[in-house]
Amino acid sequence: MSELSRASGVSVATIKFYRREGLLPPGVAVSATRARYDESHVRRLRMVRALVEVARLPLSVVRDVVTAIEDHSGMHEVLGTAHTALSRPALSRPGLSRPGEAPTTRAVQQVDGLVRRQRWRVHAGSPSRAALARALDAYDSLGRSMPVDRLDVYAEAAHAVAAADVAGVPEDSREEAVEYAVVGTVLSEPILLALRRLAHEDVSARRFRTTRRPRD
Amino acid sequence: MSELSRASGVSVATIKFYRREGLLPPGVAVSATRARYDESHVRRLRMVRALVEVARLPLSVVRDVVTAIEDHSGMHEVLGTAHTALSRPALSRPGLSRPGEAPTTRAVQQVDGLVRRQRWRVHAGSPSRAALARALDAYDSLGRSMPVDRLDVYAEAAHAVAAADVAGVPEDSREEAVEYAVVGTVLSEPILLALRRLAHEDVSARRFRTTRRPRD
Numbered sequence: 001m002s003e004l005s006r007a008s009g010v011s012v013a014t015i016k017f018y019r020r021e022g023l024l025p026p027g028v029a030v031s032a033t034r035a036r037y038d039e040s041h042v043r044r045l046r047m048v049r050a051l052v053e054v055a056r057l058p059l060s061v062v063r064d065v066v067t068a069i070e071d072h073s074g075m076h077e078v079l080g081t082a083h084t085a086l087s088r089p090a091l092s093r094p095g096l097s098r099p100g101e102a103p104t105t106r107a108v109q110q111v112d113g114l115v116r117r118q119r120w121r122v123h124a125g126s127p128s129r130a131a132l133a134r135a136l137d138a139y140d141s142l143g144r145s146m147p148v149d150r151l152d153v154y155a156e157a158a159h160a161v162a163a164a165d166v167a168g169v170p171e172d173s174r175e176e177a178v179e180y181a182v183v184g185t186v187l188s189e190p191i192l193l194a195l196r197r198l199a200h201e202d203v204s205a206r207r208f209r210t211t212r213r214p215r216d
Numbered sequence: 217m218s219e220l221s222r223a224s225g226v227s228v229a230t231i232k233f234y235r236r237e238g239l240l241p242p243g244v245a246v247s248a249t250r251a252r253y254d255e256s257h258v259r260r261l262r263m264v265r266a267l268v269e270v271a272r273l274p275l276s277v278v279r280d281v282v283t284a285i286e287d288h289s290g291m292h293e294v295l296g297t298a299h300t301a302l303s304r305p306a307l308s309r310p311g312l313s314r315p316g317e318a319p320t321t322r323a324v325q326q327v328d329g330l331v332r333r334q335r336w337r338v339h340a341g342s343p344s345r346a347a348l349a350r351a352l353d354a355y356d357s358l359g360r361s362m363p364v365d366r367l368d369v370y371a372e373a374a375h376a377v378a379a380a381d382v383a384g385v386p387e388d389s390r391e392e393a394v395e396y397a398v399v400g401t402v403l404s405e406p407i408l409l410a411l412r413r414l415a416h417e418d419v420s421a422r423r424f425r426t427t428r429r430p431r432d
Binding site: 050054075076079080083086087115118120122123126128129132134135136138139142144146147149150151153154155156157158159160162163164165166168169181183184185187188189191192193195197198199200201203204205206208209 | 270290299303331336338345347351352354358363365367369373377380381382384385397401404405413415416417421423
């Protein structure tokens with residue numbers, strides 16, 4: 001186990017904790033005090049740690065992902081479970097959306113229309129649909145409404161980003177794929193938001209700096 | 217003042233508070249107990265309230281925006297001040313970026329390279345540049361590195377979003393423009409992140425569902 005700790009960078013105490021929580025399968029016992037662990041344990045440990053420490057998912061949710069992997073689900077199903085897990089915390093920023101509340105019919109219809117127009121293959125019950133509907137409700141709650149053409153621009157931009165993301169997913173192991181997808185999604189969100197703000201500066205300079213001079 | 221409260225939807229107590237904090241100019245006194253307020257006060261109040269309640273900016277930062285408006289700065293400068301104000305809280309989510317820390321030279325060079333390749337007109341000292349560099353550092357801290365071609369895909373997607381955003385900015389008053397830009401940016405971030413996750417589901421279905429069947 002101390003070798004496993006060295007290979008994975010996870011402390012022995014944490015490895016024992018993950019074992020007790022059922023997040024790591026046992027090694028093959030080779031004596032009363034020693035068990036053999038292999039590369040699959042190292043990959044699993046790295047994935048679990050990334051979900052806990054980087055994505056800050058609760059253990060119960062990490063267990064859902066582990067269960068999907070151990071059920072021998074296909075790559076799409078395992079990634080879907082991971083993304084479902086992820087839909088919860090990241091969108092519940094204070095004041096912006098309320099994950100417990102059901103979205104309004106109007107917002108659900110906006111999402112349905114978008115999915116139809118974009119011909120996206122997404123589950124009717126996907127939690128990202130509900131998260132999007134709630135985000136649209138929060139936007140509308142200030143008396144504005146997202147114009148359909150802007151929502152389509154957003155959707156196409158988001159799809160270009162998602163295509164680049166998924167193209168990079170490693171196919172060799174589902175653990176590596178999950179770690180890559182979840183950590184990549186979480187860590188790249190601040191990159192995307194910062195890029196948008198930097199791009200605002202560029203677009204604003206092009207639109208306003210040439211046509212309107214400060215009155216000085 | 218009670219009419220101003222009705223017209224703006226902001227309580228009299230809050231209006232008095234904003235007055236004391238210098239965020240709202242005085243009305244024109246018409247008697248010992250009455251002052252005249254006009255549409256410009258209503259617009260200012262709506263903007264201040266949106267910056268405080270929706271964007272959750274500290275009063276000191278809201279004051280910077282008000283100062284930029286009262287200095288008769290041009291639209292680009294006023295929007296720039298608003299976006300600078302915004303760069304602080306939204307990117308300081310726990311564990312993801314540390315606004316206090318200086319970005320590494322490597323990350324700064326990544327941003328410089330991106331701005332050059334994309335030919336973006338952005339200030340050398342723009343806080344969004346530093347925010348982006350810190351987000352890249354956080355991404356790299358897990359032993360991965362954002363590939364240049366993916367960063368360019370992200371940048372182009374972010375620019376398409378920003379162009380749609382800025383096209384909608386009203387030009388009639390700088391207060392309305394600031395309110396629109398700041399509230400729109402903050403409230404649409406969860407929309408963009410939810411869209412990306414929904415798009416992940418579509419791209420993943422196209423890539424993995426047809427080539428790999430679950431083993432059942």
